[in-house]
Structures are given as structure tokens and as C-alpha cells.
Amino acid sequence: MTDIIYFDHAATTPLSKEVLNEMMPYLTENYGNASSVYSIGRKAREAVESARAKVAAAIGSKDKEIYFTAGGSESDNAIIKGVARSRRDKGNHIITTNIEHPAVLETCRQLEKDGFEVTYLPVDSNGIISLDDLKAAIRPTTILITVMFANNEVGSIQPIAEIGAIAKENKILFHTDAVQAVGNLRIDVKAMNIDLLSMSAHKFYGPKGVGAMYIRTGVVIDKLITGGHQERSRRAGTENVAGIVGMGKAIELAYEKLDENTAKISALKAHYLEQVEKRVPHIRINSQMENCLAGTANVSFKYIEGESLLFMLDMKGICASSGSACTSGSLDPSHVLLAIGVPVEIAHGSLRISIGKNNTKEQIDYLVDALCEVVEKLRKMSPLYEDFLNGKISF
Numbered sequence: 001m002t003d004i005i006y007f008d009h010a011a012t013t014p015l016s017k018e019v020l021n022e023m024m025p026y027l028t029e030n031y032g033n034a035s036s037v038y039s040i041g042r043k044a045r046e047a048v049e050s051a052r053a054k055v056a057a058a059i060g061s062k063d064k065e066i067y068f069t070a071g072g073s074e075s076d077n078a079i080i081k082g083v084a085r086s087r088r089d090k091g092n093h094i095i096t097t098n099i100e101h102p103a104v105l106e107t108c109r110q111l112e113k114d115g116f117e118v119t120y121l122p123v124d125s126n127g128i129i130s131l132d133d134l135k136a137a138i139r140p141t142t143i144l145i146t147v148m149f150a151n152n153e154v155g156s157i158q159p160i161a162e163i164g165a166i167a168k169e170n171k172i173l174f175h176t177d178a179v180q181a182v183g184n185l186r187i188d189v190k191a192m193n194i195d196l197l198s199m200s201a202h203k204f205y206g207p208k209g210v211g212a213m214y215i216r217t218g219v220v221i222d223k224l225i226t227g228g229h230q231e232r233s234r235r236a237g238t239e240n241v242a243g244i245v246g247m248g249k250a251i252e253l254a255y256e257k258l259d260e261n262t263a264k265i266s267a268l269k270a271h272y273l274e275q276v277e278k279r280v281p282h283i284r285i286n287s288q289m290e291n292c293l294a295g296t297a298n299v300s301f302k303y304i305e306g307e308s309l310l311f312m313l314d315m316k317g318i319c320a321s322s323g324s325a326c327t328s329g330s331l332d333p334s335h336v337l338l339a340i341g342v343p344v345e346i347a348h349g350s351l352r353i354s355i356g357k358n359n360t361k362e363q364i365d366y367l368v369d370a371l372c373e374v375v376e377k378l379r380k381m382s383p384l385y386e387d388f389l390n391g392k393i394s395f
């Protein structure tokens with residue numbers, strides 16, 4: 001069997017060995033409940049607090065502004081629903097974008113059913129919102145602006161500090177889903193005027209099922225998970241001690257090596273884009289090098305289906321994505337690609353690769369060779385491509 005070549009780091013990342021080693025004691029001998037007073041409980045508590053300090057340091061917050069959760073989706077839900085419920089008497093309007101992750105989009109849609117009004121800001125062809133659109137969307141009833149830091153499908157990075165300044169000026173809470181950004185970009189919640197932020201450990205070589213919310217001191221929101229007094233009564237449930245410890249270690253490692261990893265990953269992406277453009281005809285590049293995550297490269301291959309492409313790459317040991325893992329399996333084209341202006345027909349043939357710190361130039365070359373072969377093979381079987389060759393269609 002060929003080795004797996006993994007190009008899907010935006011979906012999840014492998015758990016780093018160093019992180020696992022750090023977690024092991026809390027999966028074995030130090031199994032105490034972090035709320036218990038005896039020694040193994042106290043050890044668990046200390047480990048949780050030390051991880052909290054690492055997470056806080058990574059984004060420039062205070063330790064006590066970090067609350068652990070079960071991941072990015074929970075953090076998004078808890079924050080958006082929590083703000084909506086606690087501020088209902090102040091207004092019912094929320095501003096977001098039309099390229100958010102489903103954890104934000106579906107939460108907003110659910111709130112619409114409960115009487116909230118949501119503005120979904122459009123984005124330009126680079127996947128970035130307009131600050132003028134944002135200002136124009138603000139109403140006296142606006143209680144929350146929720147704009148993702150970096151997009152999971154095309155990688156676009158929003159002008160977060162500018163959005164934070166606008167939110168602050170208008171006294172509106174600002175939340176950012178930073179699940180793709182934490183571990184990949186420098187973040188300073190104070191300088192960027194971020195009030196609320198979501199993150200998830202498995203996107204930066206930490207374990208799955210653990211995440212965190214940053215909630216600025218002074219911001220009070222309703223709780224999503226009610227019960228015991230864990231996380232200073234803001235998120236009930238016995239702490240996932242090993243997961244939290246892993247998250248702390250992973251975020252520390254990510255920022256220690258950030259510049260080095262970013263430079264390497266960015267060079268690999270540039271090489272990939274240059275090579276596919278040179279060697280595969282009829283493509284459309286949907287991810288930029290500027291204002292974009294270093295490792296995310298979304299490319300549409302015209303006249304073929306992304307799903308067949310993925311399947312054939314998988315047979316060559318290559319793991320990639322047709323857009324977002326959450327929507328693959330559905331035949332709807334990606335809402336993000338449509339939002340940046342990719343025509344439906346072209347959106348169907350899209351491939352997202354997301355490069356990680358352990359990928360190599362040789363792997364990129366193997367991928368590009370595979371794409372040349374597979375795309376040609378699929379086009380030979382594609383009625384759309386035949387129509388294109390006969391001059392019947394062109395897009």
C-alpha cells in the first residue's frame with residue numbers, strides 16, 4: 001500500500017507526538033476529577049490551569065477569559081446563542097457573512113426562526129467583506145457582529161482589526177470564529193478589539209473534541225451547557241483534562257514554530273499553484289497568496305466533478321477535500337465558492353488542498369502529477385468536456 005499523503009489540514013490535523021506524550025499521564029495515572037480536592041484531582045486542576053495560561057498567551061487574553069469547550073462548533077453555538085439570549089431586550093439583529101462555517105450559519109438560521117434578524121454580508125471575489133457594507137448593515141438593534149477570522153474553504157482572511165474597531169465604535173459585541181486562524185496566524189484579541197472568539201484544538205495538531213472560547217472580561221452571555229460549576233459556571237461538565245492539556249501543548253508548539261512553518265507552507269502553496277496552472281488547462285484558482293491562509297489552496301478543474309476527482313486521488317493515497325468536509329457527500333455546490341462568484345458548473349469541480357507543516361515539495365509534485373493524469377482521464381469521460389471541445393459550451 002502506498003503511504004497516505006495528507007493534504008486536508010483544514011479538516012483536521014494529525015495529533016502531534018509531543019502533544020500525545022503530554023496528554024498520556026492524564027489518560028492513565030492522573031485520572032482525577034479537576035474539581036476534587038485530593039492530590040490526583042489537584043494535579044488535574046493544575047494541568048487545566050496551566051493549559052489555560054498557554055491558550056490565553058497565544059491570543060493575548062487574560063487566563064480567566066478562556067473557557068474550555070468540546071470544540072469549535074460548541075464554542076460558536078455557545079457564543080452566538082448566548083449573546084442572542086442575553087441581549088434580546090437590547091435588539092434582535094445579528095450581522096454575519098455568507099461564507100461562515102455551518103456552525104455559525106446554521107446557528108444564525110436557527111435564531112432567525114426564533115425571531116432574530118440576520119444580515120449575511122456578501123464577499124468579493126477574494127472572499128473578503130467590505131467594511132462599507134458592514135457599516136451600512138448596522139442598525140440600532142444590532143447586538144452582535146460575527147465574522148470568521150479565516151475561511152475554511154478558500155482561506156481568505158478578513159480585516160479583523162478593522163471590523164473590531166467598527167464594532168467597538170458602535171458598541172456592538174464582536175465575535176470571530178477563529179478556528180482556522182488559531183495556530184496559523186498571529187492574534188491579539190485586545191489590539192483587534194475582539195470580544196468573543198472560538199477555537200478548536202484539532203485544527204492545530206491537538207486532540208479532537210476540545211476547544212475554547214475567549215470571552216472578554218465584562219461580557220456576560222447566557223450559558224449553552226447548564227449544570228455544575230465548572231469553567232467558573234460558564235460551561236458545565238467535568239473537564240476533558242487530557243484534551244485540555246493537549247490543547248495547551250499544541251497551541252504553545254504552534255506559536256513557537258509559527259514563522260518557520262508559515263514560510264515553509266506558503267512556499268509549498270506557491271509551488272502548487274504555479275505547477276497546476278502550468279500543467280493543467282482549464283482551471284480557476286479560488287485562493288490567493290495575499291490575505292489568505294498560507295496552506296489553503298482551492299482550485300476548480302472545469303468540466304469534471306470534484307467528487308470523482310477526490311475518489312481517484314484517494315486511490316493514489318492522496319487525502320484532499322472537495323470544499324468542506326461538512327458538506328461533502330451533498331451535491332450542493334459550496335456556498336463559499338458561489339459567494340466569491342464561482343459559477344455553479346465550475347464550483348462542482350473544485351478541490352481544496354490544505355498544506356501542513358509536515359508536507360514536502362516531493363508530495364506536492366506527486367499531487368500535481370496525479371492531477372494531470374486524473375483530470376485528463378475524467379475529462380475524457382465527461383460529456384461537459386465533449387460539449388466544450390465541440391464549442392457548445394464554455395465557462
Ligand SMILES: *Cc1c(COP(=O)(O)O)cnc(C)c1O
Nearest residue numbers: 071072073101103152179180200
Ligand atoms: C473546523 C471548523 C469549525 C468546527 O470545529 P469543530 O471543532 O470541528 O467542531 C468551525 N469553524 C471553522 C472555520 C472550522 O474550520
